[in-house]
Amino acid sequence: RYGHVFRPGSLGTLRLPHRLLMGAMHLNLETLDDGGAALAAFYAERARGGAALIVTGGAAVNRAGAGGPGYALLTDPAHRAALGRAARAVHAAGGRIALQLFHAGRYAPAANALAPSAVYSRFTRGTPREMTSGQIAETLADFAAGARLAQELGFDAVELMGAQGYLLNQFTAPVTNVRDDAWGGDAVRRRRAPVAAVRAVRAAVGDGFPVLFRMSAADLVDGGTPADEAAALAVALADAGADALSVCVGWHESPVPTVQSEVPAGAWLTYARNIGQALRDGGHGSTPVIASHRFTRLAEADEALASGAADFVAMARPFLADPAIVAKSRAGRAATVEQCLACNQACIDRSFGQERVSCLVNPRAGHETEFPLRTVGRTGRYTVIGAGPAGLEAARTLAGFGHHVQLYEAADRPGGQLNLAARVPGKEEFAETVRRRVRQLADLGVELRLGHRVATSDLPSLAASDGVVLATGVLDVRPELPGTPLRHVIGYPHAFTAPETLGRRVAVIGGGAIAVDLARLLTADGTTGREVTLLRRGERIGAGIGPSTRWVALCELRARRVRMLTGVRYREITRDGVRITDAEGTERHIAADTVVLAAGQERELDVSAALRRAGIRFVAAGGAAGTEGLNAARATAEGLRAAYRI
Numbered sequence: 149r150y151g152h153v154f155r156p157g158s159l160g161t162l163r164l165p166h167r168l169l170m171g172a173m174h175l176n177l178e179t180l181d182d183g184g185a186a187l188a189a190f191y192a193e194r195a196r197g198g199a200a201l202i203v204t205g206g207a208a209v210n211r212a213g214a215g216g217p218g219y220a221l222l223t224d225p226a227h228r229a230a231l232g233r234a235a236r237a238v239h240a241a242g243g244r245i246a247l248q249l250f251h252a253g254r255y256a257p258a259a260n261a262l263a264p265s266a267v268y269s270r271f272t273r274g275t276p277r278e279m280t281s282g283q284i285a286e287t288l289a290d291f292a293a294g295a296r297l298a299q300e301l302g303f304d305a306v307e308l309m310g311a312q313g314y315l316l317n318q319f320t321a322p323v324t325n326v327r328d329d330a331w332g333g334d335a336v337r338r339r340r341a342p343v344a345a346v347r348a349v350r351a352a353v354g355d356g357f358p359v360l361f362r363m364s365a366a367d368l369v370d371g372g373t374p375a376d377e378a379a380a381l382a383v384a385l386a387d388a389g390a391d392a393l394s395v396c397v398g399w400h401e402s403p404v405p406t407v408q409s410e411v412p413a414g415a416w417l418t419y420a421r422n423i424g425q426a427l428r429d430g431g432h433g434s435t436p437v438i439a440s441h442r443f444t445r446l447a448e449a450d451e452a453l454a455s456g457a458a459d460f461v462a463m464a465r466p467f468l469a470d471p472a473i474v475a476k477s478r479a480g481r482a483a484t485v486e487q488c489l490a491c492n493q494a495c496i497d498r499s500f501g502q503e504r505v506s507c508l509v510n511p512r513a514g515h516e517t518e519f520p521l522r523t524v525g526r527t528g529r530y531t532v533i534g535a536g537p538a539g540l541e542a543a544r545t546l547a548g549f550g551h552h553v554q555l556y557e558a559a560d561r562p563g564g565q566l567n568l569a570a571r572v573p574g575k576e577e578f579a580e581t582v583r584r585r586v587r588q589l590a591d592l593g594v595e596l597r598l599g600h601r602v603a604t605s606d607l608p609s610l611a612a613s614d615g616v617v618l619a620t621g622v623l624d625v626r627p628e629l630p631g632t633p634l635r636h637v638i639g640y641p642h643a644f645t646a647p648e649t650l651g652r653r654v655a656v657i658g659g660g661a662i663a664v665d666l667a668r669l670l671t672a673d674g675t676t677g678r679e680v681t682l683l684r685r686g687e688r689i690g691a692g693i694g695p696s697t698r699w700v701a702l703c704e705l706r707a708r709r710v711r712m713l714t715g716v717r718y719r720e721i722t723r724d725g726v727r728i729t730d731a732e733g734t735e736r737h738i739a740a741d742t743v744v745l746a747a748g749q750e751r752e753l754d755v756s757a758a759l760r761r762a763g764i765r766f767v768a769a770g771g772a773a774g775t776e777g778l779n780a781a782r783a784t785a786e787g788l789r790a791a792y793r794i
């Protein structure tokens with residue numbers, strides 16, 4: 149299987165065993181004060197898992213080029229040492245690694261930002277300073293110095309970041325380059341900086357060292373690089389000495405979703421195909437094209453390669469979800485690969501937020517040193533109460549250590565709130581995550597008891613366990629509001645599981661992440677003509693949804709004419725709607741046939757109280773530990789942590 153993936157290939161002089169790379173992702177591990185231990189462990193695990201080549205997250209070639217405080221700075225000796233350690237660790241694991249040379253330009257924190265022109269950035273909410281020609285020349289020299297350093301540190305290749313709206317891409321786009329000098333004015337002068345960067349790097353590293361360039365085939369912003377100019381850029385980069393082009397689309401300011409779950413697999417492949425055609429037309433048919441974005445399975449990569457649209461495929465998030473995606477697929481165990489959900493909860497959103505990157509379905513990602521793989525051998529008896537995301541993760545981890553695990557779930561199916569998410573169009577993969585986890589638990593011999601609410605009769609066996617993880621999750625809050633006992637008032641779990649029973653006009657008390665998901669579900673079938681109104685006390689609809697996905701969800705709700713009222717005060721639920729005071733202080737009645745309560749969650753306390761009364765010690769995880777900032781990524785991370793700490 150996957151005959152197109154598992155063919156050797158070359159990027160310049162670098163011979164690779166197959167065609168699947170781990171693409172660059174900023175991790176916020178790069179500058180940890182740990183001597184590079186976490187970074188090295190993270191990449192080494194992906195190398196052991198079979199990535200043909202790993203491209204690091206961007207390392208800034210100078211201080212102005214750092215995308216934030218968590219970016220490795222090639223001028224900082226400690227960061228250089230950490231990167232060198234990562235390269236050695238990858239080699240020791242049998243892998244190959246390229247260093248990405250990065251300059252954020254106007255996407256750097258506004259106080260430092262330098263760019264081709266002083267054009268405001270919605271991403272940083274700041275305006276950069278225009279670079280002088282001296283600063284441009286110095287920056288190109290810094291790219292060259294970075295490449296030389298990569299060689300010295302033992303990297304196998306470099307990749308210049310020239311996409312996603314970062315500095316070199318800002319030069320090519322008319323909207324961000326309004327200069328009229330040697331570095332801007334027409335297409336040739338606008339592409340001069342990226343081409344000169346490749347020339348400078350090639351001159352610095354010599355002919356034999358692989359130089360990749362990550363280019364943007366479509367900026368997806370008004371005034372972005374035109375398609376014919378992107379094609380001409382590809383040829384000019386190859387002329388200048390680039391050994392391969394990694395093809396990207398979109399900027400952080402693009403109004404078009406590129407990597408969210410709503411985007412179909414392989415949606416951007418055609419752009420890689422176009423760049424390949426441009427290279428062939430320009431006499432560079434042997435320069436490989438690397439496709440990226442929205443590939444999550446080897447089957448998709450294989451299909452893309454079979455189509456001839458690309459020579460290699462780069463994936464980033466799927467290597468967070470499962471470092472061994474390649475090894476497992478190669479061994480005929482593709483069904484056991486942890487599938488990336490394109491949720492961005494623990495990866496891209498944290499990367500933006502200067503937080504350590506991890507993964508919802510693999511909370512060890514980014515924490516490999518904290519949670520080292522343990523050899524199986526200890527055999528205790530543990531009980532996990534609750535089979536939602538936290539409980540499933542705790543049970544899987546404990547059973548993986550070799551323990552006997554009993555997993556109790558009060559509902560008649562495992563998965564908890566993941567089952568609600570799975571009903572939302574675009575999030576169907578959540579259901580597969582639950583099914584996969586249940587299969588893993590069965591393979592590990594976990595005793596799963598569904599429909600079992602922990603009762604007094606269970607306490608003696610719990611007391612005899614070596615440890616108990618409490619992962620009973622959350623209950624939906626019923627607000628103190630006149631009218632809540634009325635028959636047309638329901639909790640959000642019921643609305644998710646039986647949306648067909650709701651009336652045509654639905655008012656939702658609440659406007660957080662759950663309410664937004666519910667509105668998406670209720671309006672997914674455009675034929676029902678359902679009118680949905682979200683009523684939020686706070687100011688932000690969808691607060692708590694990560695920045696990379698919230699805007700996509702809100703666009704969808706607007707397109708479906710979902711009413712979103714913020715700053716409201718709830719007065720009462722009536723027989724035919726909800727009475728509120730709106731943000732202007734006006735009393736209004738929102739007509740509704742069904743009123744859904746999605747105003748928050750609280751911890752389920754009965755079981756923990758019973759355990760405490762019986763003197764049984766436990767570790768709480770997920771909603772049972774607290775509801776502040778709770779999401780599925782936090783729940784799985786706490787399940788893992790509980791299993792290691794118990």
Ligand code: SF4
Binds near residue numbers: 468469
């Ligand atoms: Fe994929 Fe979500 Fe994990 Fe990110 S957090 S790697 S999007 S599953």
